[in-house]
Every structure is written in structure tokens, then in C-alpha cells.
Amino acid sequence: MSIEGGVLDMPVVWDEDCLLHQPAGEVWLGERIDGTEVPDRATVILHRLTEAGVRLLPPADRDDEAALLAVHDRALVEHLATVWADWEAARFPADYGRDRVVPYVFPTAAMLAGLPVRTPTATHAQVGQYCYDTMTLVGPGSWEAIRAAAACAKTAADLVSAGASAAYALCRPPGHHAGPAGYGGSCYLNNAATAAQALRHAGVDRVAVIDIDAHHGNGTQAIFYARPDVYYGSVHVDPGAGWFPHYMGFADERGNEAGINANRNVPLAPGSGDDAWLDAVNLLCDDARAHGAQAVVLSLGVDAATADPESPLQVTADGYRRAGELIGSLGPVAVIQEGGYDLASLADYVFAALAGVAAGRAAAAST
Numbered sequence: 079m080s081i082e083g084g085v086l087d088m089p090v091v092w093d094e095d096c097l098l099h100q101p102a103g104e105v106w107l108g109e110r111i112d113g114t115e116v117p118d119r120a121t122v123i124l125h126r127l128t129e130a131g132v133r134l135l136p137p138a139d140r141d142d143e144a145a146l147l148a149v150h151d152r153a154l155v156e157h158l159a160t161v162w163a164d165w166e167a168a169r170f171p172a173d174y175g176r177d178r179v180v181p182y183v184f185p186t187a188a189m190l191a192g193l194p195v196r197t198p199t200a201t202h203a204q205v206g207q208y209c210y211d212t213m214t215l216v217g218p219g220s221w222e223a224i225r226a227a228a229a230c231a232k233t234a235a236d237l238v239s240a241g242a243s244a245a246y247a248l249c250r251p252p253g254h255h256a257g258p259a260g261y262g263g264s265c266y267l268n269n270a271a272t273a274a275q276a277l278r279h280a281g282v283d284r285v286a287v288i289d290i291d292a293h294h295g296n297g298t299q300a301i302f303y304a305r306p307d308v309y310y311g312s313v314h315v316d317p318g319a320g321w322f323p324h325y326m327g328f329a330d331e332r333g334n335e336a337g338i339n340a341n342r343n344v345p346l347a348p349g350s351g352d353d354a355w356l357d358a359v360n361l362l363c364d365d366a367r368a369h370g371a372q373a374v375v376l377s378l379g380v381d382a383a384t385a386d387p388e389s390p391l392q393v394t395a396d397g398y399r400r401a402g403e404l405i406g407s408l409g410p411v412a413v414i415q416e417g418g419y420d421l422a423s424l425a426d427y428v429f430a431a432l433a434g435v436a437a438g439r440a441a442a443a444s445t
């Protein structure tokens with residue numbers, strides 16, 4: 079694996095089904111607005127990487143239910159697989175013009191007041207049991223894309239456990255806000271967690287997930303929070319400064335039970351640029367080394383980019399290249415695509431990060 083003259087020699091796992099998810103906007107503060115998690119995100123990345131000469135591979139198995147159930151509750155997986163058909167059968171599109179699945183009532187701790195959650199009868203009431211915000215809509219084709227994205231992540235992990243120095247999964251929709259039992263933040267199933275667990279199943283004793291998306295990966299944190307074998311480290315815009323996911327991602331969340339100290343959050347002030355961000359990435363790399371990680375899952379969100387509409391961080395493409403290099407020096411890397419919403423620049427950022435990973439792997443191999 080190398081990068082010379084703008085050519086990137088890295089396996090890229092891609093499935094056209096990832097384009098089938100068309101959320102058609104999001105409900106934000108009560109209004110349906112245009113969303114930024116659009117199919118073109120994947121198309122521009124694919125175009126840029128194809129130009130760079132990458133090898134495209136399909137996922138090995140789109141129907142690997144065991145890989146999904148290793149990190150998600152069966153009820154969540156079944157909900158995502160069936161909710162659009164249920165929504166149509168309940169005639170929400172035909173009779174009410176509701177062309178996407180959206181929750182309207184949420185069984186929060188405040189509502190339940192200590193009582194257990196019952197599964198409600200009405201389809202439109204069931205959605206809030208799994209979907210924790212109103213921005214993460216489900217429509218025709220969503221499930222096909224969701225399972226394809228997870229399958230791409232699993233295959234990238236399998237390539238790494240089979241000896242690849244690095245592999246990239248062009249996952250869409252992204253995954254790091256999806257937890258073991260619920261979804262939100264434009265994420266449905268957790269692709270990075272699926273990859274990390276696949277590495278564990280393949281015999282990698284210690285895995286580090288390093289998440290450089292601009293937002294905290296609350297879902298990945300939740301999945302591994304009590305586990306010592308998978309470290310989770312994230313640098314992101316400070317949720318305490320008013321940013322999604324608002325309720326978690328704070329520095330004092332360090333894991334619990336057997337997973338104590340295997341979780342690290344580095345929240346940054348809005349406006350932070352390369353210096354502060356790379357210091358944080360360095361810290362996470364030191365942690366991963368101290369954790370004894372033999373392989374890394376990189377949650378590659380490029381929405382910390384200066385021009386990105388979804389975050390106030392100010393990281394340059396060169397910053398992403400350097401982050402990739404630092405992370406590539408740790409060991410074999412399965413790179414999983416997360417966020418990144420500025421269609422004009424996001425593909426260059428992804429390329430820069432992957433080029434950095436390739437350079438970091440090459441440097442590690444030569445020492």
C-alpha cells in the first residue's frame with residue numbers, strides 16, 4: 079500500500095446500495111428542512127478515490143446478521159429492517175402525505191417515571207422507542223443502504239484482520255451516533271462498532287476506535303463503555319458549548335465497570351483549528367498505544383473541515399493528512415466513513431486523511 083504521485087493504493091469497500099437511502103431532509107425544530115446527509119456525499123468521494131486509482135471491492139456479505147447482532151440489539155435491527163413497510167402499510171404516505179418515517183413521542187426517563195418501556199401498538203408510536211431525534215428519517219431504500227454500509231465496514235475490518243495494512247469502507251449512511259438499541263444523528267446502525275467487533279472476533283485482542291468526526295460518537299461510546307478490550311477515543315466540538323449530541327461527549331466520561339479508563343473524550347471549543355485538534359489526536363494515539371491496541375478503527379468524519387456547514391471546527395485538509403499519518407503509525411487501520419457535508423471539499427479531505435494513513439503505515443513498516 080502506498081501513495082505516489084497522487085495515486086492511492088488502498089482497498090476501498092463500496093456498495094452502490096449505499097446510494098438508495100434518501101432521507102429527503104430532516105425535521106429540525108419542528109420544520110422539515112433540507113438535510114446535508116445526501117447521496118452525493120458518497121458520489122463525490124467515490125469519484126475522487128477512483129481518480130486516485132484505488133481498488134474498489136464489494137462487501138463480502140450484505141446479509142451478515144450475526145455481525146450486526148454482535149453490537150446491536152435484535153429489536154433495533156428488526157425495527158430498521160421493517161419500519162418502512164409498516165409505515166406504508168399503516169398508510170401514512172398514502173393518506174397523510176407523510177413520506178418518511180419520523181417519531182413523534184419518546185419514552186424518555188421523564189415520561190416513564192420508573193415504569194418499563196412497553197412496545198406500543200401504533201407504528202408511529204413505536205418509532206420513538208428506537209429513534210431518539212427527529213432528524214433521522216427512514217424511507218424506501220433506507221434499510222438496503224443501512225445494511226450495505228455496515229457490510230462495507232465489516233469487510234474492511236476483515237481485510238485488515240486478514241493482513242491488509244489499511245482498508246477504507248465508504249459507508250453511507252454514517253454510523254457513530256447509533257447505539258446498541260437506538261439511532262439518531264443521521265446514523266442507523268454503527269458501522270465502526272461493527273468493524274471493531276469483527277476485528278475482535280477475528281482474534282485481535284485489543285482494538286482502538288479513534289473518532290475524529292467533528293461530533294462525539296455517542297453510539298460507539300455506548301456500545302463499548304463497559305468493555306476493556308475496545309478503547310474508544312474521540313475529539314469533537316464541545317457538547318457543553320451547545321453542539322450535538324448535547325447530552326454526552328464530556329471529558330469526565332471515562333468508561334465504567336471493566337471498561338473504566340478505556341474511554342476518552344477530548345471536547346474542543348468552537349473555532350478550534352489544526353493545532354488544538356492535532357494535539358487531541360496525538361493524545362488519543364498515546365492512549366491507544368497504552369491500551370495495547372493491535373488494530374485501529376478510524377471513524378473518519380471530515381466535518382471538522384473549515385468549510386463544513388455542520389460544525390464550527392476549523393481543521394484544514396493538511397490537518398487531516400497529519401492525523402491520518404499519526405493514526406497510521408499505530409498499526410493496521412480499518413477506516414470507516416462517518417460525517418462530512420461540504421460537497422465542494424469533503425472528497426479532498428477524505429483523500430488527504432487516507433493518504434496520511436497510507437504514509438503512516440509505510441513509515442511504520444520501514445522502521
Ligand SMILES: [Zn+2]
Nearest residue numbers: 291292293417
Ligand atoms: Zn459529525
